[in-house]
Amino acid sequence: MxxxxxxxxxxxxxxxxxxxxxxxxxxxxxxxLDNQVEVFVLCRQQGRIVACAGLxxxxxxxxxxxxxxxxxxxxxRLGSEVVKLAAExxxxxxxxxxxxxxxxxxxxxxxxxLVEVPQLVVMMENSPVAIERYCHRLRExxxxxxxxxxxxxxxxxxxxxxRYLVEQAAAACDWLHVFVVGEDASSFSYADRFTLVAAxxxxxxxxxxxxxxxxxxxxxxxxxxxxxxxxxxDHSWAAIxxxxxxxxxxxxxxxxxxxxxxxxxxxxxxxxxxxMRRWLQxxxxxxxxxxxxxxxxxxxxxxxxxxxxxxRLLARRDFTRMRQLVPDTTLQFLERKFSVAASxxxxxxxxx
Amino acid sequence: MKLRRSMLFVPGDNAAMLSTSFxxxxxxxxxxxxxxxxxxxxxxxxxxxxxxxQHPAYRDIETVVRINGVDxxxxxxxxxxxxxxxxxxxxxPKTENAQEIHELEAHVARIEKGCERPVGDTKxxxxxxxxxxxxxxxxxxxxxxxxxxxxxxxxDYLVDMHxxxxxxxxxxxxxxxxxxxxxxxxxxIDAFDVVYGNVNDDEGFLREVKIAKQLGFNGxxxxxxxxxxxxxxxxxxxxxxxxxxxxxxxxxxxxHRKGLGVVSLxxxxxxxxxxxxxxMTLQMAAAA
Amino acid sequence: xxxxxxxxxxxxESSDLLVxxxxxxxxxxxxxxxxxxxxxxxxxxxxxVTDTLDKLSVSxxxxxxxxxxxxxxVIRARVQAAVLRACGSxxxxxxxxx
Numbered sequence: 001m002x003x004x005x006x007x008x009x010x011x012x013x014x015x016x017x018x019x020x021x022x023x024x025x026x027x028x029x030x031x032x033l034d035n036q037v038e039v040f041v042l043c044r045q046q047g048r049i050v051a052c053a054g055l056x057x058x059x060x061x062x063x064x065x066x067x068x069x070x071x072x073x074x075x076x077r078l079g080s081e082v083v084k085l086a087a088e089x090x091x092x093x094x095x096x097x098x099x100x101x102x103x104x105x106x107x108x109x110x111x112x113x114l115v116e117v118p119q120l121v122v123m124m125e126n127s128p129v130a131i132e133r134y135c136h137r138l139r140e141x142x143x144x145x146x147x148x149x150x151x152x153x154x155x156x157x158x159x160x161x162x163r164y165l166v167e168q169a170a171a172a173c174d175w176l177h178v179f180v181v182g183e184d185a186s187s188f189s190y191a192d193r194f195t196l197v198a199a200x201x202x203x204x205x206x207x208x209x210x211x212x213x214x215x216x217x218x219x220x221x222x223x224x225x226x227x228x229x230x231x232x233x234d235h236s237w238a239a240i241x242x243x244x245x246x247x248x249x250x251x252x253x254x255x256x257x258x259x260x261x262x263x264x265x266x267x268x269x270x271x272x273x274x275x276m277r278r279w280l281q282x283x284x285x286x287x288x289x290x291x292x293x294x295x296x297x298x299x300x301x302x303x304x305x306x307x308x309x310x311x312r313l314l315a316r317r318d319f320t321r322m323r324q325l326v327p328d329t330t331l332q333f334l335e336r337k338f339s340v341a342a343s344x345x346x347x348x349x350x351x352x
Numbered sequence: 353m354k355l356r357r358s359m360l361f362v363p364g365d366n367a368a369m370l371s372t373s374f375x376x377x378x379x380x381x382x383x384x385x386x387x388x389x390x391x392x393x394x395x396x397x398x399x400x401x402x403x404x405x406q407h408p409a410y411r412d413i414e415t416v417v418r419i420n421g422v423d424x425x426x427x428x429x430x431x432x433x434x435x436x437x438x439x440x441x442x443x444x445p446k447t448e449n450a451q452e453i454h455e456l457e458a459h460v461a462r463i464e465k466g467c468e469r470p471v472g473d474t475k476x477x478x479x480x481x482x483x484x485x486x487x488x489x490x491x492x493x494x495x496x497x498x499x500x501x502x503x504x505x506x507x508d509y510l511v512d513m514h515x516x517x518x519x520x521x522x523x524x525x526x527x528x529x530x531x532x533x534x535x536x537x538x539x540x541i542d543a544f545d546v547v548y549g550n551v552n553d554d555e556g557f558l559r560e561v562k563i564a565k566q567l568g569f570n571g572x573x574x575x576x577x578x579x580x581x582x583x584x585x586x587x588x589x590x591x592x593x594x595x596x597x598x599x600x601x602x603x604x605x606x607x608h609r610k611g612l613g614v615v616s617l618x619x620x621x622x623x624x625x626x627x628x629x630x631x632m633t634l635q636m637a638a639a640a
Numbered sequence: 641x642x643x644x645x646x647x648x649x650x651x652x653e654s655s656d657l658l659v660x661x662x663x664x665x666x667x668x669x670x671x672x673x674x675x676x677x678x679x680x681x682x683x684x685x686x687x688x689v690t691d692t693l694d695k696l697s698v699s700x701x702x703x704x705x706x707x708x709x710x711x712x713x714v715i716r717a718r719v720q721a722a723v724l725r726a727c728g729s730x731x732x733x734x735x736x737x738x
Contacts, residue, residue: 073653076708080651083658088392092646092660109652110674110706127660127704128674367656367714396649396721402737403713429732436734467734 005045005074007081012037021049022062029064034225037061039089041081043074050074053082055089058214060096061223072108079109083126094126095214097223097240114215115243121227121236123244125214131248134215138252141208145174150245150255150290152179152216154307156186157334158196159326161261161305164298169259170204172293177253182212185220187311192333199329215248217241238272242279247287250280255290262294263304300324314338353632355379355639356501356542357571357587358580359416363388364397374409376577379639382416385430386445394426398433405437416477418443422452428459435463435474441500446508447478449488453495460498477501477544481508486528489535499541503573504532506546519556521563533568542570551576561586588640589633597630597637604630643701647725650718657707659718661726664700669693675707688715695736696723 012019022040023033037054040062044050050069054062060082065075086094098106100122103113111124114131125131149169155162170176178201180194188196190212201207217240224233249255258280263269273294280290297304305325313322319335326334360378362369364385373381383404389397405415417439419430434442444456456476464471476498480486486509493502506525510516515524525546536543545564548557561583564572572583589597600617604627607615615622646662657675664670671693673685685707692715693703703719710718720737 076651076653080653080658083648083652084392087646087648092648092662110658129672129704367651367710367718368654371655371711371714395724396718399717399720399737400714403717407711407713432732432734 005043005050007041007043007077009039009041009081009085011039018042018049022052025049025052025064025066026062028067030226030228031062031064032225034061034223036221036223039085041078041085043078045069051078053078055082055086055091056221056223058086058091058094059221059223060086060094061225063096063098075105076108083109093130093214095123097121097123097226099226115240115247117236117239117243120232121240123240131215134213135248135252138210138249141177141210142253143175143206143208145254147173147256148254149173149176149257149259149293150179150250150253151176151259152181152245153197154181154186154218155193155197156188156307157193157310157326158200158330159305159307159310160300161298161307161325162197163200163327164305165259165261165295166201166204166207168295169257169293170206173257174206176204176207176259177210177255178207179210179216179249180212181216181218182214183218183221185218192337196330196333199333200327202329215244217244234271235275238275239279242276243283243285246280246283246285246290250290251287256288257291257293259293259295261297263297353628353635354414355571355632355635356414356544357636357639358583359503359544359571359573360577360580361388361418361547361573361575364401364417365389365393367400370400370404373577374413376580378413378574378577378580379571380414380416380441381410382418382443382573383439384418385426385433386418386420394420395429398426398430402433402437405434405439414440416441416443418445418479421446422455431456431459431463435460435469436467438469439474441475441477443477443479443503445479445505446481446485447492448482448484450491450495453478453492453499457496457498472498474498475500477503479503479505480528480532481505482512483509485509486531489531490538493535493539493541499539501542501544501570502532502536502539503544504529504546505573507549522560529564529567529569536570537568543568545569545572547573547575548579549575551579554578554582558582558586584640587636589637593633594637597633600627600630601634641696641698641723641727641729643698643723643726644728645726647722649721649725652706652708654708655710655714657705657710657715657718659722660702660704661722662702662704663726664702667700669698669700670702672702672704673707674705675709677707677709684712685715688712689719692716692719693723696720697736698723701726 010018026033036056039055041053042049050066051074052062052064053060096106096111100116100119103122106124111126112128114123114125116122151166151169153162166178180197182190184190198209201209219237222237227233227236260273260276262273276292280292299305310322310325314334323331356379358378359380359382360373361382361384362373364383383401385397385401401417404410417434419434419442420426460474461471464474476496477500478492480489480502493499509528510524518524533543548560550556557579565587574580600622603617603622604615643661643663648658648660650656650658652658671689675685
């Protein structure tokens with residue numbers, strides 16, 4: 001009866017002594033430890049950790065079972081315990097990323113594939129219908145037109161640079177759909193970022209602003225611990241994110257063009273934009289290709305407007321210089337929220 | 353006479369076991385809502401047991417539900433599920449005194465009336481798991497006409513007694529076993545021996561079964577299906593015992609035919625208990 | 641009964657099923673079933689589920705089921721458990737269950 005043995009949950013910070021054993025089990029399965037795991041489900045038999053599965057918000061990570069126990073029942077019990085744990089933490093819609101050859105294993109856990117980068121990574125969710133229902137809701141926002149644009153913004157915070165990109169897309173196309181990245185992995189909370197974007201695009205008539213969703217993935221939350229070559233983690237994340245856009249979001253809204261800001265000297269941005277062209281435009285897919293339109297970033301005095309610079313100015317409370325980089329709506333919001341009169345504890349820890 | 357040699361424990365929350373345990377044909381099946389089920393899953397397990405009790409496959413096997421103890425928030429809901437589901441016996445864990453049986457009984461009657469089940473239909477059994485339980489065993493065993501069995505539970509009892517299991521004749525359990533057995537016999541109900549937890553040790557299991565049988569226990573609580581056949585075989589009467597039993601019953605029948613008030617065999621008088629025992633022997637032989 | 645929050649019951653193990661209940665955004669009742677034995681038993685599974693929901697008067701909600709070959713009685717128990725959890729219900733009206 002391989003499902004016996006004690007199952008229990010633990011938080012890495014509370015039981016550092018277990019982490020060594022977990023690390024060994026993961027290593028034996030060619031996996032690394034992901035430091036963002038908040039809680040683990042573990043199984044011990046005769047003192048030995050024989051199975052583990054971690055949870056980071058709504059993403060399951062670091063799943064490993066000792067080789068001699070890879071029968072079905074232990075695996076299914078492990079999956080059940082993880083799902084129960086997630087539910088106790090209020091998470092019912094779960095995701096995971098895995099090497100594609102593990103797809104059948106996770107199908108047994110009730111997970112269904114969303115998108116796959118062959119031989120590299122597959123993204124799965126624990127519902128046979130969630131993505132379908134999401135697309136159905138998106139389709140309700142479908143607008144007619146020959147050219148339908150899409151932009152995905154982190155907007156941390158919303159600057160004149162973002163504004164410029166949005167204006168360009170709206171002017172060139174019949175309709176523009178703007179998405180704000182949903183995860184709270186940025187300095188500004190999702191709620192604040194969304195508020196600023198909404199205020200900043202208010203007077204553009206042919207625009208729909210969409211809330212963030214679990215189907216637009218920020219780089220910070222993409223787990224790369226199971227990819228052997230660290231160099232390809234960025235590309236894997238980009239591929240997954242862009243394939244979701246190409247195969248689900250784009251078709252639901254009829255998006256024909258994806259607009260993105262570009263910067264000739266920024267290697268990171270250029271690498272990402274190259275990935276965009278590859279997955280949205282070039283890759284073979286049942287979904288229609290989406291043309292990537294790179295718009296040179298708006299600049300002030302020859303320097304591209306960057307949200308990073310705005311955050312730097314905010315840390316110094318230099319609202320005067322900031323005025324050049326952000327729309328009035330953003331400025332007023334920041335002045336109100338981060339005024340000199342506000343307590344210093346509010347400022348600390350909010351903006352790095 | 354109901355044979356009660358094997359009582360198989362089945363965790364109430366385990367779908368696979370609930371779906372298949374009847375194939376092993378134990379004398380009784382005990383669905384557990386207590387220690388086998390985590391607090392968060394008590395509600396779900398309760399419904400599983402309620403539904404399983406009504407499955408046709410369990411109609412031919414005596415069913416038992418181990419409810420949670422009377423000191424928990426769960427036991428009354430457990431009773432509703434068990435009685436409405438049609439359980440034969442309710443097993444109260446960690447029974448300390450007769451008062452708990454009385455309290456249990458009152459609720460059982462209330463629920464029977466509420467679901468139109470004949471009052472008195474649901475039977476009870478008590479598990480003795482502590483020193484208090486042992487010293488109150490006599491009162492517990494005779495606390496209600498619904499009582500049909502009393503079981504000795506080793507693990508918690510030994511913790512209470514500040515000792516642990518040993519090999520051999522297990523002196524640490526001797527007094528408890530003897531007390532529970534005497535209480536059962538005095539109250540004319542059945543007695544169950546402790547669970548043997550090491551499912552990989554058949555020899556150890558059979559050693560313990562031998563002790564229990566020799567002491568006079570009707571049967572044993574079991575936690576693995578394979579223990580059922582081992583137990584039934586160990587309890588099976590020998591050929592000699594079977595032949596003797598047949599002769600006893602033949603003598604009883606002949607005496608009855610002849611209208612004699614006294615039964616005798618080989619020059620000795622045969623009392624009614626001996627005749628009952630002979631019947632039980634043949635029953636066990638048939639069911640081995 | 642009114643589904644007010646998300647809830648699950650059951651497991652992914654063989655002979656069991658995992659039931660997920662959530663409030664419906666559209667005021668409809670939607671039942672989605674996935675099973676290895678959907679061809680042979682799909683109808684029976686669906687019947688057990690809808691009958692259980694009807695008896696509990698659940699007229700709207702999203703019910704998603706991942707079945708691993710469960711018997712009827714197990715299906716009913718898990719659906720009942722998930723629904724009661726999703727309705728935040730402590731007290732059971734036993735008359736509604738069979």
